Amino acid sequence: MSATETAIASAEAHSAHNYHPLPVVVASAEGAWMTDVEGRRYLDLLAGYSALNFGHGNRRLIDAAKAQLERVTLTSRAFHHDRFADFCTELAALCGMEMVLPMNTGAEAVETAVKTARKWGYRVKGVPDGMAKIIVASDNFHGRTTTIISFSTDPEARADYGPYTPGFEIVPYGDLTALREAMTENTVAVLIEPIQGEAGVLVPPAGYLPGVRELTRERNVLFIADEIQSGLGRTGRTFALEHEGVVPDMYVLGKALGGGVVPVSAVVSSADILGVFKPGEHGSTFGGNPLACAVALEVIAMLRTGEYQERAAELGDHLQRELGLLAGGGAVETVRGRGLWAGVDIAPALGTGREISERLMEERVLVKDTHGSTIRIAPPLVISKEDLDWGLDRLRTVLSA
Structure with a gap:
């Protein structure tokens, strides 16, 4: 052979x-x-x-990784390390946000966004305990964890993994009327991809994303943008939402953030939203580790040049x-x-x-x-x-x- x-x-x-x-x-x-x-x-x-x-x-990214490998690769979040603050500060600035919650994979970041939205709904919006609803779009792809495939419409992703996690409402992608009709007092977030990659690079109708932004503001609902595939330069802008002048309440980032060197993901939002977490309520051993932060900092620096x-x-x-x-x-x-x-x-x-x-x-x-x-x-x-x-x-x- x-x-x-x-x-x-x-x-x-x-x-x-x-x-x-x-x-x-x-x-x-x-x-x-x-x-x-x-x-x-x-x-x-x-x-x-x-x-x-x-x-x-990429030489800049490989050099950044090599330099960090010689110093320290992992501390866990039990301690501070000297790359963490810079990473959070620079990524928040790139996104025009205030706070960063780092994870590793895209699916982890989406799970983190779901947990953030629910906790915000209970602590800030006042939704009754256990009643929070998140609206998602059909044909979505946000990852493959049990909770995420619970709101997938792809039979291959869902089959044989039940029982499924409740709390999600699925509406057609690009349909503002259906989105409006699905919203209730218990809706805490709308989670969508500005462009659906796994579905075949589906670009929504013009005006859809600004419409989502307007509806979510009107109903006090978080707009969560999954820019794991579409973000960080892919579409000709730092974020795909920029093509329609839209800023969400929360970015979910991954993939290119690690420069193809290490898995790095993050949820980026305001202090009012990510501030709902207290120590011990969510975390990840490798999330925000020194090696990941060093590589991601170089990615951010490269994106800043435009x-x-x-x-x-x-x-x-x-x-x-x-x-x-x-x-x-x-x-x-x-x-x-x-x-x-x-x-x-x-x-x-x-x-x-x-x-x-x-x-x-x-x-x-x-x-x-x-x-x-x-x-x-x-x-x-x-x-x-x-x-x-x-x-x-x-x-x-x-x-x-």
Whole structure:
């Protein structure tokens, strides 16, 4: 067997089959390129679902991690450490907020946001104990914990994991009327993705997000924006909500915050909202650890220059324009996206999203399918225009075949 076949066979034999990866075994990576165990190079047009916004092996981030590795990596929150205050201060400033509650993974941050909203509802809004409701959107993806899949509409995510956590109301994404009708005196929050990534990079109708902001203010309900995938430069702005001039009550961040080096996530909000917590009421051993803070501080510093947002906007316009030319031509039914992020619906006659992804892999381009017929494109923000065009040429080759 080849090195690739051997590695895949071993993985299949000894790991749970909770993922269905493409049959490529990555051994090294740099920038927007990955190299497999047999020396073949592939253009990465997925960027770890936006965790690698700054590319593989970004020198600034690797250097920041190495420097911190030599000093201290973990203290737990039992003690202060010298990177924590700077991390919280800088991230709060980047978000235009006041307080940060750091965690590790995106799902942990969403769970933290849910707990925050409920506690705020009971302590501040005055909702009767045990009656808090959070409104979410259909086709959402916020993670895979038991509570989070309780408000998923994806059968694969939900099946065989009940009983489910109560307290959530699901309404159609992009439907302000349904959102308004779902609100009651016990509603404490609306939790939505400004752009639904896992659903196929669904961009809501113009005016929807400002409408959510207006409704939540009107009804004294928290607007929680899950910007785990859409945030930190991906769409050409620091946050996707900025495209419509909206500021939520709470950001949920992850993925790119760790620079593709370590998992870092956070809930960022006002002192009035995050101030509901007292010592011992919520926490995480690794949340806000020195290594995570050091890497995230460098991420924040890079975002403060604005160059990555500008690059995503400029190259994103090019990407959306080139993909748009494919729509309606028989091979592609619909293209959606914003910035360097796109969902491409493949005509069923041409093959499934998985099959197209495998054919692109043969052309040395890596993407990933979702929801059957859709492929997602989300290259690192550091990709060159030449490399992006090369990848788009490979896509055209596959579609025309």
